[in-house]
Every structure is written in C-alpha cells, then in structure tokens.
Amino acid sequence: MRHCLPLLLILLGLPLQAAQLNLELGDHTQHWQTTQLLEHPQARDITINQDVTYKGTMRYRAVPLATLLEGVRPDDHLQAVALDGFAAEMPAAPLLQSGPAQAWLAVENPGQPWPPLAKGKPSAGPFYLVWTHPEASGIRPEQWPFQVATIRLLAPVEARFPALLPAPEVPADDPVRQGFALFQQNCLACHRLNGAGDAQFGPDLNLPHNPTEYFQPAFLRSFIRDPQSLRQWPQARMPGFPESVLGEQELDAVLAYLKHMAGRKHYTATP
Structure with a gap:
C-alpha cells in the first residue's frame, strides 16, 4: 500500500x-x-x-x-x-x-x-x-x-581527498595545477579519481584506466565537447562542455591534469 x-x-x-x-x-x-x-x-x-x-x-x-x-x-x-x-x-x-x-x-x-x-x-x-x-x-x-x-x-577538496593532488613538485603556475582546479569545478560533481570523491554518478577517471590512456587525443577532446558525437547512447547523462563553458586553454589544462594523474594511480586496499 x-x-x-x-x-x-x-x-x-x-x-x-x-x-x-x-x-x-x-x-x-x-x-x-x-x-x-x-x-x-x-x-x-x-x-x-x-x-x-x-x-x-x-x-x-x-x-x-x-x-x-x-x-x-x-x-x-x-x-x-x-x-x-x-x-x-x-x-x-x-x-x-x-x-x-x-x-x-x-x-x-x-x-x-x-x-x-x-x-x-x-x-x-x-x-x-x-x-x-x-x-x-x-x-x-x-x-x-x-x-x-x-x-x-x-573541508576543501584538497584536504579531504589528497589522492586527487598533483605531485608536490609541480609548479604553482603549471597548467596541471589549473587543470586540477577546473577538474574540481567541472568533473568532480559526477566523477571520482583514484577512488577519491563523493560523487556516485559517473565512473572513476583514473582507475583502472585514465581516459588519456585509451582515447586518442583528438577523440578525447571531441568526447568532452560533445559525448554524443563519439558514442550515441540515449541513456547517456554526461553533458558536453562547449567553449563557452570550458575554453580551449582550459580544456588543455584539464587534459594536462588527467595525463599527469595517469602516472599517479592510488589504489585503496580493500579489507
């Protein structure tokens, strides 16, 4: 009833x-x-x-x-x-x-x-x-x-999820740092990375594989701009990120962060 x-x-x-x-x-x-x-x-x-x-x-x-x-x-x-x-x-x-x-x-x-x-x-x-x-x-x-x-x-993302942080030696003005900030704003709401994050919506973007490892660069850019241009799926929920939302230089920075993190995989031990 x-x-x-x-x-x-x-x-x-x-x-x-x-x-x-x-x-x-x-x-x-x-x-x-x-x-x-x-x-x-x-x-x-x-x-x-x-x-x-x-x-x-x-x-x-x-x-x-x-x-x-x-x-x-x-x-x-x-x-x-x-x-x-x-x-x-x-x-x-x-x-x-x-x-x-x-x-x-x-x-x-x-x-x-x-x-x-x-x-x-x-x-x-x-x-x-x-x-x-x-x-x-x-x-x-x-x-x-x-x-x-x-x-x-x-607490801020950096304090809650250190597994998201770029390597300490990356300079403050490096595009990877900007990419990390943009990742928090645009990606972390739906995705985790290295198992870190609170979202329950989309897949992890580093485990087991980072998208920079299995997408050709041009196709990855196309996918981020318009997911349906690469994979037509009626139930897909990922929005596209046009240049009005994520400029070319900003997209470059996000991709730099993802590529950097592909070399910083952190696996959480399971009980």
Missing part, C-alpha cells in the same frame, strides 16, 4: 508529498520543508532568463541561498548533494554574495510541479540552485545543481 500512495494521490488529483532540504552546517543541522521555504519571509518570484538545466526562460519561487546558510563564512567550502548522487563542490563566497551574481534556492511547489527534464524523467525539483546574472561572476553549469537534497559544510 505504501508504494501505491503516490499513484493514488495523482489519480485523486492531490499534490504529492512535500520534500525536505537538509542543511549540515558544521555544528548544527537544519531541516526545511517545502512549505516552510515557499512561505519564507524572503521568498520571491524570480525569472531566470537562461536556465542552464531547462535551456530557456524559467520562473521560480525562490529564497536567497545566503539567507539559509547561517554561520557560513566566505572562506568556507560547501557541497550540494543531489538525489542521484551528483555532488557539486562549491566555495562559499559566491553563494553568500548579494550581487551582481546571486545564488537562489528555487523551491518546487508540489501543486504546481516544474516540467520534466526529459520524457519519462522527473523535474529539477524539489530544490534547485539557480543564479541571477551568473555571467557577472563566471558561474559554471556545475554550480547549478538540481534535485538537491542536502547542502553541507565540508
């Missing part, structure tokens, strides 16, 4: 059960219900002109994210975890600013659900991190996590 309840509610024309957002912010945890957020004193109706997920103009009931991040400091590090295991790593400073780019938590009203992401797919709800004027701060697509379930305060 428990599994039949959502279907019964749909058949009766009733809204589905509201969701809960979990905030794990260091020494305190908060839980926000959908209704509480929709009725939040600072909730607003906002328009997003170039929505990253829906590829067009969308209107949302949303709360300034900074309002919910009590006690978080600009030099802190946050992670937004989605229902499907996507784990977006985000420095706190852009999330706390009130402009020019501003982060908002869009809240899906169960009685007025958002469009599905694709045929047979759910929507971007129940909670979706969106931005007004994202171009003003260079906000990347991976900083728009949807289907968010939890936002938590964590």
